[in-house]
Amino acid sequence: xxxxxxxxxxxxxxxxxxxxxQELFGEAAFGxxxxxxxxxxxxxxxxxxxxxxxxxxxxxxxxxxxxxxxGAAGLAVQRFEDxxxxxxxxxxxxVQAVDAGVxxxxxxxxxxxxxxxxxxxxxAMTRIFASASHRQYEQPTGLTFPSVFALLTKRHMHEHGTxxxxxxxVAVKNHANGRLNPRAHFGKETTVExxxxxxxxxxxxxxxxxxxxxxxxxxVVVVSDDLADSFDAPVDVTGxxxxxxxxxxxxxxxxxxxxxxxxxxEEAYGQAGIxxxxxxxxxxxxxxxxxxxxxxxxxxxxxDGEGGRYAADGRTALDGDRPINPSGGLKAKGHPIxxxxxxxxxxxxxxxxxxxxxxxxxxxxxxxxxxxxxDSATTVVSVLEGRA
Amino acid sequence: MSLSYAExxxxxxxxxxxxxACEECGHTNGVPTGACPHxxxxxxxxxxxxxxxxxxxxxxxQVPPDGFDEGGYQVAVVEVGDARVMGRIADESAxxxxxxAVALSGVITExxxxxxxxxxxx
Ligand SMILES: [Zn+2]
Numbered sequence: 396x397x398x399x400x401x402x403x404x405x406x407x408x409x410x411x412x413x414x415x416x417q418e419l420f421g422e423a424a425f426g427x428x429x430x431x432x433x434x435x436x437x438x439x440x441x442x443x444x445x446x447x448x449x450x451x452x453x454x455x456x457x458x459x460x461x462x463x464x465x466g467a468a469g470l471a472v473q474r475f476e477d478x479x480x481x482x483x484x485x486x487x488x489x490v491q492a493v494d495a496g497v498x499x500x501x502x503x504x505x506x507x508x509x510x511x512x513x514x515x516x517x518x519a520m521t522r523i524f525a526s527a528s529h530r531q532y533e534q535p536t537g538l539t540f541p542s543v544f545a546l547l548t549k550r551h552m553h554e555h556g557t558x559x560x561x562x563x564x565v566a567v568k569n570h571a572n573g574r575l576n577p578r579a580h581f582g583k584e585t586t587v588e589x590x591x592x593x594x595x596x597x598x599x600x601x602x603x604x605x606x607x608x609x610x611x612x613x614x615v616v617v618v619s620d621d622l623a624d625s626f627d628a629p630v631d632v633t634g635x636x637x638x639x640x641x642x643x644x645x646x647x648x649x650x651x652x653x654x655x656x657x658x659x660x661e662e663a664y665g666q667a668g669i670x671x672x673x674x675x676x677x678x679x680x681x682x683x684x685x686x687x688x689x690x691x692x693x694x695x696x697x698x699d700g701e702g703g704r705y706a707a708d709g710r711t712a713l714d715g716d717r718p719i720n721p722s723g724g725l726k727a728k729g730h731p732i733x734x735x736x737x738x739x740x741x742x743x744x745x746x747x748x749x750x751x752x753x754x755x756x757x758x759x760x761x762x763x764x765x766x767x768x769x770d771s772a773t774t775v776v777s778v779l780e781g782r783a
Numbered sequence: 784m785s786l787s788y789a790e791x792x793x794x795x796x797x798x799x800x801x802x803x804a805c806e807e808c809g810h811t812n813g814v815p816t817g818a819c820p821h822x823x824x825x826x827x828x829x830x831x832x833x834x835x836x837x838x839x840x841x842x843x844x845q846v847p848p849d850g851f852d853e854g855g856y857q858v859a860v861v862e863v864g865d866a867r868v869m870g871r872i873a874d875e876s877a878x879x880x881x882x883x884a885v886a887l888s889g890v891i892t893e894x895x896x897x898x899x900x901x902x903x904x905x
Binding site for chain 2: 517518519521522524525530531532533534535536537538539541542545546547549550553594595596597598599641643644645646648650
């Protein structure tokens with residue numbers, strides 16, 4: 396059932412930006428508003444995501460600042476922080492508010508800077524990212540985010556025989572897709588050999604198994620079902636699920652399950668009245684290659700234990716039967732934390748509209764977005780479908 | 784019976800591991816919690832966890848965060864009795880693999896004096 400519709404989408408290129416946060420957000424927001432053909436006067440609210448600019452850039456209370464920059468001061472702005480799932484949570488709340496009749500037209504988006512343009516080097520930014528792991532029971536071991544997903548992935552390799560070559564094939568696929576995306580951080584293809592030749596970050600992950608530090612912003616305009624027909628190319632939000640899982644990692648039931656994703660997908664598919672097989676493609680949270688394999692199983696795109704083989708066999712490639720991350724994913728498109736969730740919604744919207752050019756998935760009518768935060772203890776799964 | 788962070792941390796500093804057992808669902812939490820994260824039961828029993836266990840998963844971190852001087856250290860989730868805890872593998876030990884037996888051997892406090900248990904292979 397249609398809960399709301401996306402009628403405008405915009406994003407900056409992801410990469411390195413020597414640009415203040417409000418200017419980055421403005422580029423994405425103006426893009427989304429112009430795409431929808433609305434102005435800030437038409438908006439009822441802004442749902443805004445930013446995860447860690449307080450730590451990275453000494454910038455907090457960004458809501459009114461970005462609203463002022465886009466000429467929307469006065470608007471009610473709610474700001475979300477859920478680590479890497481920040482703007483998917485903003486999107487969920489926006490959809491719920493529109494679905495409930497609280498608002499009719501809202502802007503949803505996120506912005507983040509994570510590159511050395513923030514003045515933070517790799518070690519400093521690695522510590523800021525690690526703040527999403529448990530302060531008392533995980534951080535004191537020296538845990539980092541690559542190592543969080545390394546712990547989950549090693550267990551998957553142990554239980555299911557997933558190999559380093561399987562992991563590398565995810566990077567190869569996402570780089571190939573990212574090369575077709577003019578907004579992607581990386582525009583270069585790679586090979587399994589090149590990935591396996593890279594320096595180790597946290598085994599089994601090498602440099603090319605990891606998404607980059609990126610700067611960028613993304614935004615979408617969300618309207619009520621009733622209003623959507625008056626727009627040119629509405630894309631319906633038919634399901635959105637959101638769940639959490641136990642923190643810390645050691646106390647989760649099963650490390651390879653990413654249970655919050657399973658729960659969120661079940662909720663989203665239930666609302667949409669679909670099964671995983673009915674979806675034509677997915678954008679999933681591949682912060683690390685192993686994370687895409689776990690996600691592909693959790694959202695039902697691959698049977699449990701077979702996510703690695705699905706990637707290695709090309710089934711999740713652009714021309715495979717279960718395409719995943721046509722945008723290039725976080726791996727190649729880039730991962731400006733608070734902008735990632737709505738950037739997935741931008742890709743779903745444009746794929747379903749059929750406007751993405753060379754990276755177009757054939758017959759893309761139903762798309763799934765999977766955005767996780769932390770060790771996957773927050774996950775939001777969204778289902779978008781073309782309006783009949 | 785509750786278990787605070789302060790009690791858990793001083794136990795780790797003294798070479799022991801405390802957890803909380805839930806009689807409702809059978810989960811044993813490896814660290815303090817206000818209620819069982821799996822079933823919500825608040826009436827949890829403080830338990831002494833075994834100091835010997837088995838590696839559930841592990842990774843060796845080559846790119847450390849600020850506050851940790853050098854990479855090349857191994858972090859593991861260790862099964863200790865009915866619980867699991869995260870700790871470091873002693874720097875002077877050989878690295879461990881999933882399924883290996885390990886024993887609590889000390890504590891590190893490199894991160895602003897927050898303690899983490901250290902294990903070594905047995
Ligand atoms: Zn319980």
